[in-house]
Amino acid sequence: MQKILLIGAKGMLGQYLAKTFAEDDLYLWDRDEIDITKPEVVKAKISELRPQVIINAAAYNDVDGTETQPAAAELVNGYGPGFLARAAEAVEAILVHYSSDYVFDGEKEEGYTESDQPNPISRYGASKYLGERAVRENCQKYYLIRLSRLFGSRGIGQGVKMSFVDKMLELAETRNQLEVVDEELSCPTYARDLAEYTRALLGSGEPWGVYHGANSGGCTWYQFAQEIFKLKDIEIDVIPVSGDKFLRPARRPRYSILLNTKFIPVRSWQEALEEYLVES
Numbered sequence: 001m002q003k004i005l006l007i008g009a010k011g012m013l014g015q016y017l018a019k020t021f022a023e024d025d026l027y028l029w030d031r032d033e034i035d036i037t038k039p040e041v042v043k044a045k046i047s048e049l050r051p052q053v054i055i056n057a058a059a060y061n062d063v064d065g066t067e068t069q070p071a072a073a074e075l076v077n078g079y080g081p082g083f084l085a086r087a088a089e090a091v092e093a094i095l096v097h098y099s100s101d102y103v104f105d106g107e108k109e110e111g112y113t114e115s116d117q118p119n120p121i122s123r124y125g126a127s128k129y130l131g132e133r134a135v136r137e138n139c140q141k142y143y144l145i146r147l148s149r150l151f152g153s154r155g156i157g158q159g160v161k162m163s164f165v166d167k168m169l170e171l172a173e174t175r176n177q178l179e180v181v182d183e184e185l186s187c188p189t190y191a192r193d194l195a196e197y198t199r200a201l202l203g204s205g206e207p208w209g210v211y212h213g214a215n216s217g218g219c220t221w222y223q224f225a226q227e228i229f230k231l232k233d234i235e236i237d238v239i240p241v242s243g244d245k246f247l248r249p250a251r252r253p254r255y256s257i258l259l260n261t262k263f264i265p266v267r268s269w270q271e272a273l274e275e276y277l278v279e280s
Helices: 012-020 039-049 070-091 123-138 164-172 191-202 221-231 269-279
Strands: 003-007 025-029 053-056 094-100 142-147 177-181 209-212 237-241
Touching (some): 003 012, 053 070, 070 094, 094 191, 164 177, 164 221, 177 221, 191 269, 221 269
Parallel strands (some): 003 053, 053 094, 177 237
16 A cells, blocks of 8 residues: 555546545645645645655646636646655655646647657647656656546536536537537547556556556547537537637647557547446
8 A cells, every 4th residue: 555645636637536546545635735836835745744656636727728827827737746746756756747738739640659749839738848847857756647638527626627528518408509629639538547547557667757648549529529429319410610710819739649659558538438428
């Protein structure tokens, strides 16, 4: 049994991680327990607890809001992980941190491997890449796991967002037609599968470094929506549109499929989505 500190425990991913690691000596912290943007607080609290593993599921996820107010994203997604990395190094803990497909520019149609060079095209993506660099530069024992389009049961923490899956189901309750962007090829990631992937990676003895933990396969937002409604047997007219149809300040990668070339493959996003829709 390991002593594990989970940060961001009230978020979507955090709640699944809490269940997955429930049999360990698990400490669940959220904003009320630790502010990862304050280095002295991070250092003091982690020095006192001395966990063997720190899992950081805290994140700032307002992609478009980051374009006009980047400071909050830079603190939470960028500098905060660096403060955690320093604290982890000081107590010789393993750090698990999550990043995003948005660190890539989206020009590689065949998808991105773990070793491809990030080149973010939005301020949100830049904040996530800043966090990646901060983790690598400040601790030796880390697993940096990239994901995309996270879905699962909504978290209970302050400012948590509804996933695309739940948003589509909510909209379908009051509309008989939806316009959905038929662009941006990426991989939906089921939070439960990502939590189990994290546990498997921690117990694997695999080398420290970057890993891709998204579900297998890719789709556009339109294709994602089609699959949701098909699996739920919902009759609705889904119309594919260009991303220019909606006012979105942040640029999105056109192609950002995360290729898992280093660890066990994760099941298809369609299979994961079906399980989530049956159980939710």
